[in-house]
Amino acid sequence: MPWKNQGGGPWGSGPKGPWGSGPQPVGPRPPDLEDLLRRGQDRLQQIMPGGYFSGIGITLIVLLIVAFWLLSGFFRVQSEEQGVVLRFGKHVRTVDPGLNYHLPYPIETVLLPKALRVNTISIGMTLIDDPARRGRSIRDVPEESLMLTGDENIVDVDFTVLWRIKPNGVGNFLFNIQNPEGTVKAVAESAMREVIGRSQIQPILTGARNVTEQNVQELMQRTLDGYGSGVLITQVQMQKVDPPGDVIAAFRDVQAARANLEQLQNEAQTYANQVVPQARGRAAQIMQAAEGYREQTVAEAKGQSSRFLKVYEEYKKAPDVTRERIYLETMERVLGGADKLVYDGGPSGQGIVPYLPLGELTTKRPPTTGQPSSGGTR
Numbered sequence: 405m406p407w408k409n410q411g412g413g414p415w416g417s418g419p420k421g422p423w424g425s426g427p428q429p430v431g432p433r434p435p436d437l438e439d440l441l442r443r444g445q446d447r448l449q450q451i452m453p454g455g456y457f458s459g460i461g462i463t464l465i466v467l468l469i470v471a472f473w474l475l476s477g478f479f480r481v482q483s484e485e486q487g488v489v490l491r492f493g494k495h496v497r498t499v500d501p502g503l504n505y506h507l508p509y510p511i512e513t514v515l516l517p518k519a520l521r522v523n524t525i526s527i528g529m530t531l532i533d534d535p536a537r538r539g540r541s542i543r544d545v546p547e548e549s550l551m552l553t554g555d556e557n558i559v560d561v562d563f564t565v566l567w568r569i570k571p572n573g574v575g576n577f578l579f580n581i582q583n584p585e586g587t588v589k590a591v592a593e594s595a596m597r598e599v600i601g602r603s604q605i606q607p608i609l610t611g612a613r614n615v616t617e618q619n620v621q622e623l624m625q626r627t628l629d630g631y632g633s634g635v636l637i638t639q640v641q642m643q644k645v646d647p648p649g650d651v652i653a654a655f656r657d658v659q660a661a662r663a664n665l666e667q668l669q670n671e672a673q674t675y676a677n678q679v680v681p682q683a684r685g686r687a688a689q690i691m692q693a694a695e696g697y698r699e700q701t702v703a704e705a706k707g708q709s710s711r712f713l714k715v716y717e718e719y720k721k722a723p724d725v726t727r728e729r730i731y732l733e734t735m736e737r738v739l740g741g742a743d744k745l746v747y748d749g750g751p752s753g754q755g756i757v758p759y760l761p762l763g764e765l766t767t768k769r770p771p772t773t774g775q776p777s778s779g780g781t782r
Contacts, residue, residue, distance in 0.1 A: 473508050474508060476508045477507055477508040478503065480503050481500065481502060481516060483501050484501075484519075485518055485519060486501070486520065486574050487500075487504055489506045489514050490513045495575045501520075517578060518569075519569040519571075519577075520568070520569075521568065523588075525564065525565045525567070527549070527563055527589060527593050527596065528561055528562035528643075529542050529543065529549070529562045544562070546560075548593060551597050551601070552597075552601060553605045554600075554601055554603050555605055558648050558651075559605055559647060560644070560648055561645050562642075563596060563640060564641045565588065565592045565637065565640055566637070566638045567588055567635055567636060568635075569635065570634050573634025573636070574634060577634035580631065580634065588637075591628055592640075595620045595624045595627065599620050600616070609645055609647075617642055618640075621640045624640070
C-alpha cells in the first residue's frame with residue numbers, strides 16, 4: 405500500500421513532512437501509476453472471466469506474443485545503406501533503402517552497411533585537433549609518406565583514396581575482409597610504393613601525377629579484387645609530392661640548374677635552326693652559280709671551237725679571201741671602239757685636217773647651256 409494511503413503517515417494525515425505540512429501541489433495532479441495498473445487489471449479480468457491462466461487467457465497472450473514477434477521483422481534502410489538479410493547466418497538477399505521486412509529473429513537477421521557512401525582514406529598525413537586555430541590541422545606521417553623512387557631518390561608523397569562498396573559486392577565486403585578500412589589503407593600504401601619504385605623522380609614531381617594516380621588506382625583495384633573484398637576504388641588523389649624537408653633547399657637548387665640547362669639548350673637549338681638553313685642556302689647558291697659558270701664556259705668553248713673549225717674549213721677552200729676577211733674583221737673589232745686620227749701625209753696634204761666627231765654628237769648627251777660644244781682639231 406502506498407504511503408499516502410496509510411492514514412496520513414507518522415506526522416498525521418495528509419502529505420506532511422517532519423516540519424509540518426508538505427508542499428502543496430500547484431495545478432492538476434499527475435495520474436497515479438498504481439491506479440492505472442489496477443484499472444488495467446480490472447479491464448483484463450473483464451475480458452478474460454476465467455482469469456489469466458484460463459484457456460482463453462493463455463491463447464490471447466500467445467497471440468499477442470506471436471504478433472509482436474512477427475512485427476519485429478520490419479526494418480528501415482537509410483539512404484546511404486543497403487540491407488543484407490541473413491537466414492541462419494547465410495546471406496540470402498540484399499534490399500535497397502526504404503521500409504523492408506524479414507522473418508523475425510532468430511530465423512533471419514539484417515546487417516546495414518554504408519554501401520552507398522563514398523569513404524576517404526588519407527595516407528602520409530592525418531588530421532589532428534588544433535585548439536589554437538579552433539579546428540583541425542594536417543600532420544605529416546613520415547613512416548607512411550617517405551618512398552624510394554626507381555632512380556634511388558627519396559620522395560615525400562601524401563595522397564588520399566576515395567572508395568565505396570561495389571553495387572553487387574556487399575556480401576563479399578561483409579564476409580571476406582575483417583577490417584575494410586585498414587585493408588584499403590594497407591593496399592593503397594603498398595600500391596603507391598610499388599608505382600613510385602618503378603618511376604623516376606623528375607616525372608613524378610612535374611607532369612606524371614595523373615599517370616601515377618591512374619596506375620595506383622588500377623593496381624589497388626586488381627589487388628582488392630583478388631581478395632574478393634567487394635571494394636570499388638573510385639579515385640586516387642596525390643595531395644603533395646615533394647622531396648624530404650631536410651634536402652628540399654638543395655633539391656630546388658638542382659631543379660633551377662636543370663631549368664637553366666634546358667633553357668640554354670633551347671636557345672642553342674633555336675640558333676642552330678636559324679644558322680644552319682642560312683648556311684645551306686648560301687652553299688646551294690654558290691653551287692648553282694658554279695654550275696652556271698661551268699655551263700657557260702663549256703658552251704663558249706664549244707662555240708669558239710666550232711667557229712674555228714668552220715673558219716678553218718673556209719680557209720682551206722679559199723686561203724687568200726679568208727685571210728683578208730679575217731684581217732678586216734680583226735681590224736674592225738680592234739679599231740671599232742678606239743679614237744681615230746685622220747692624217748693626210750701626201751705631198752698635197754695640208755697637214756692636220758679638222759675632225760668633226762659626228763658619232764659622239766649622236767651618241768653623247770649635248771653639253772649644258774653656257775658651255776661651248778666639244779670639237780676641235782685632232
